[in-house]
Amino acid sequence: MDLHSITKVSFSQVVALARAVDEHGGQADVARIAEDVEMELDGIGPIVAAAEFLGVVTVEDGDLRLTDFGRKLIKASVKERKAMLREFMKDLPVFRYVIQLIETSARPASRQDVIDALAVHFGSHSAEDLFRALVYWGRASELIAYDSRSELLTLRTPGVPMPPAH
Amino acid sequence: MAAPFLEVKHVSKSYFEAGKEFKVLETVGFELAERDFVCIVGPSGCGKSTLLRIIVGLDTPTAGSVRFEGKPLVPENPQVAMVFQSFALFPWLTVEQNVELGLEARHDPPERRHAQARKFIDAVGLAGFENAFPRELSGGMKQRVGIARALAVEPLLLCMDEPFSSLDALTAQSLRDEILQLWSTPDLPPKAVLMVTHSIEEAVYMADRVIVLSNRPGRVVAELEIDLPRPRNRKEPEFFGWVDEIYSLIV
Ligand SMILES: Nc1ncnc2c1ncn2[C@@H]1O[C@H](COP(=O)(O)OP(=O)(O)OP(=O)(O)O)[C@@H](O)[C@H]1O
Ligand SMILES: [Mg+2]
Numbered sequence: 001m002d003l004h005s006i007t008k009v010s011f012s013q014v015v016a017l018a019r020a021v022d023e024h025g026g027q028a029d030v031a032r033i034a035e036d037v038e039m040e041l042d043g044i045g046p047i048v049a050a051a052e053f054l055g056v057v058t059v060e061d062g063d064l065r066l067t068d069f070g071r072k073l074i075k076a077s078v079k080e081r082k083a084m085l086r087e088f089m090k091d092l093p094v095f096r097y098v099i100q101l102i103e104t105s106a107r108p109a110s111r112q113d114v115i116d117a118l119a120v121h122f123g124s125h126s127a128e129d130l131f132r133a134l135v136y137w138g139r140a141s142e143l144i145a146y147d148s149r150s151e152l153l154t155l156r157t158p159g160v161p162m163p164p165a166h
Numbered sequence: 167m168a169a170p171f172l173e174v175k176h177v178s179k180s181y182f183e184a185g186k187e188f189k190v191l192e193t194v195g196f197e198l199a200e201r202d203f204v205c206i207v208g209p210s211g212c213g214k215s216t217l218l219r220i221i222v223g224l225d226t227p228t229a230g231s232v233r234f235e236g237k238p239l240v241p242e243n244p245q246v247a248m249v250f251q252s253f254a255l256f257p258w259l260t261v262e263q264n265v266e267l268g269l270e271a272r273h274d275p276p277e278r279r280h281a282q283a284r285k286f287i288d289a290v291g292l293a294g295f296e297n298a299f300p301r302e303l304s305g306g307m308k309q310r311v312g313i314a315r316a317l318a319v320e321p322l323l324l325c326m327d328e329p330f331s332s333l334d335a336l337t338a339q340s341l342r343d344e345i346l347q348l349w350s351t352p353d354l355p356p357k358a359v360l361m362v363t364h365s366i367e368e369a370v371y372m373a374d375r376v377i378v379l380s381n382r383p384g385r386v387v388a389e390l391e392i393d394l395p396r397p398r399n400r401k402e403p404e405f406f407g408w409v410d411e412i413y414s415l416i417v
Contacts, residue, residue, distance in 0.1 A: 010304045012340035019339060023401050037335040047336065078291040078344060135302070139294035147297040148260065156294065 003094050004126065007133040009050040011085065011140050017047050018056050018070045026066040033064060054088060086141040095143060097121060098134060102144070102155055111151040169236030171358055172198035172221070172323060177230035178383075179216055189383035190216050193230070196377055196386060198323070202358045203349060205369035208379030209416055214362040217384065218325050221360065222246045234322065244271075247316035247356070249326040253308040255300045261287060262296040265315045272319070286314040289354060291344065306337035313345070317355055324356040328363055342372055346396070366416070370408045371398055378415050388415050 020033050034044045048064065051057045056070035073081060089095050101117055102109045111131070118134070119127035138144030138153075145156040179191040190213040198204055208214050219225040221232050223239045223246070231238070234245050247268070255264050265283040274282070287296055290310040300308055309329055316324055330338035348354055363369050369376045370392055378388040392408055399405060 010306060010337065012304075012306050012344075013334070013336040016336040016340040016343075019343065020336070023399055037339070039335060043334075044336075078289075078347060082291065082293070139298065142294040145294065145297070148299045148302060149297065 003092060003130060003133050003137070006046075006050040006053055006137065007129050009047050010136075011081070013047045014051045014054060014056055015073060015081065017044075017051050017064075018066060018074050021057060021064050021066045022071070022074055026071070028064055030059075030062045030064055054085075082140070082142060085137075086143055089137055089141040089143055094118070094122065094130065094134060095138070098138075098144065098153070099155060102153055108152045108154065111146075111153070114153055169233065170197040171200050171202070171235060172360075173231075173233045173236075174217075174221065175231050175233070177217070177220060177227045177232065179213065179220065179225075180228045191220075191227075192383040192385050194379075194384060194386055195230075196389065198358045198360060200357045202375060203373055204358070204360050204375045204377060205373035206360065206362045206377045206379060207364065207366055207369045207412065207416070208384055209381050210364060212379045212382045213384035214364075214379060215327050217379075218248070218327050218360070218362050221323075222248045222325050224248070244268075244319045245322045247319050247321035247324055249309070249312050249316050249324070249329045251328040251331055253300075253305075253312045253332075255308055255311055257300050260297050260299055261292060261303070261311050264300070264311055265318050268315045268319050282318050283314075286318040287311075289317065289348060289351075290314045304337065305333045306341055309333065309341060310344075313348075317348075320355040322355070322357045324359045326359070326361040329361070330368065331364070338368075342368065343397075346372060366409050366412045367400065370394075370405060370412070371400060376412060378412060388412075 017033065020036050021028050024032065030044065030048060031041065034041050037044065048057070048059060052059050055067055056073060057064045057066055073084060076084060098114060101114065105113065115127045115131050118130050122130055134144070135146045139146060142156050145154045174194060174196050177191055177194045181188040181190065194217060206214055206217065216225060220227050239245060256267070259267065262283050265287055266279050269279045269282055284296065287293060290313050292307065292310050292314065295303065295307065300311070303311070330341055333341065349359060361372065373392055376390045376392060377386055378390070379385065380387045390412065394404055394408070
């Protein structure tokens with residue numbers, strides 16, 4: 001599994017899913033949780049997959065079980081959650097690849113540069129989706145900054161605010 | 167005795183059409199103290215949004231008054247800020263520009279405005295998204311921008327009108343928890359929160375006190391202290407006890 005499994009899911013949905021499992025004592029049936037959060041099974045499916053990918057829950061025979069990481073995530077503050085996410089994201093191949101690309105390119109990396117590079121590496125059919133996911137999770141983890149106006153990507157030092165781009 | 171933090175006194179609101187009176191609110195009264203987190207619940211159309219709009223000064227009552235620390239609202243000094251169900255973001259502005267918008271009336275120097283906007287973008291967990299446009303954000307993130315914008319003016323009172331009702335259930339729950347987390351951070355504004363919701367469970371989950379309105383014209387039928395410890399577990403019988411009690415007051 002890779003970043004594709006989390007292209008359509010937000011971090012807060014994953015955190016809320018973990019909370020819902022925790023309210024059942026840390027273990028519950030997917031159908032049970034779906035009912036709790038008033039979602040259809042096909043709606044909650046991608047969120048469960050993302051939570052599994054991020055190591056927040058394990059899934060076995062339709063049973064969700066909260067991991068230690070998941071437990072820590074629920075208790076953490078919004079800022080601590082970002083740091084935990086960052087730890088996880090920075091080692092994903094696609095992030096390592098794009099961070100290296102930004103670091104080494106002579107001019108600021110543009111949206112097009114990165115999409116092209118993703119297409120070469122991961123196939124062109126999914127490069128756009130992958131780029132969107134990269135931007136979302138890059139921003140959420142504060143690893144990569146993307147200015148939607150200039151369409152340029154830069155690396156971001158977490159906790160240090162970006163200078164305003166005007 | 168010092169004046170209450172917020173005093174809503176005998177507030178009535180009617181609309182008049184073709185000489186006929188249409189009553190929306192009838193002598194609504196309650197008080198908020200500092201550190202109160204209060205939810206208003208009531209049936210659809212009972213005047214909840216109207217009441218909130220009157221409190222923040224977007225609408226005027228037909229009778230009665232609203233006072234902060236004994237004084238009427240001063241429009242040029244934002245003591246109150248509002249979070250809307252519809253987010254009310256400007257699509258052509260970035261996250262940061264949307265948050266700064268609320269600060270423009272204050273005539274601060276630009277650096278101060280940037281710093282203030284960034285502080286609250288960070289507080290709602292949107293650091294990293296400063297230069298994103300609303301269309302790039304999920305509903306939950308859009309509402310975080312709405313919350314950051316409201317908090318950035320450092321209001322004394324934060325009003326929220328069904329802030330989670332256009333979000334999916336999981337995102338809504340996440341935001342409820344984050345709002346409560348922000349609320350427990352003592353150095354952040356506001357001094358009190360007043361939130362309208364049609365979800366009784368949401369009110370019991372979040373509020374120290376719940377104000378129950380009747381069918382239109384809205385009147386206060388009950389005020390209940392929710393003394394459940396936090397964080398609250400929606401699976402516990404005590405939680406459902408409160409939900410059932412309020413439910414029986416409304417139907
Ligand atoms: N400008 C207006 N002119 C005439 N009637 C209005 C006006 N604004 C609101 N109303 C009416 O006042 C009543 C109360 O509206 P309000 O939006 O305050 O209710 P609400 O409790 O927030 O409802 P909901 O649960 O649907 O959000 C409704 O019947 C509405 O149609
Ligand atoms: Mg309303």
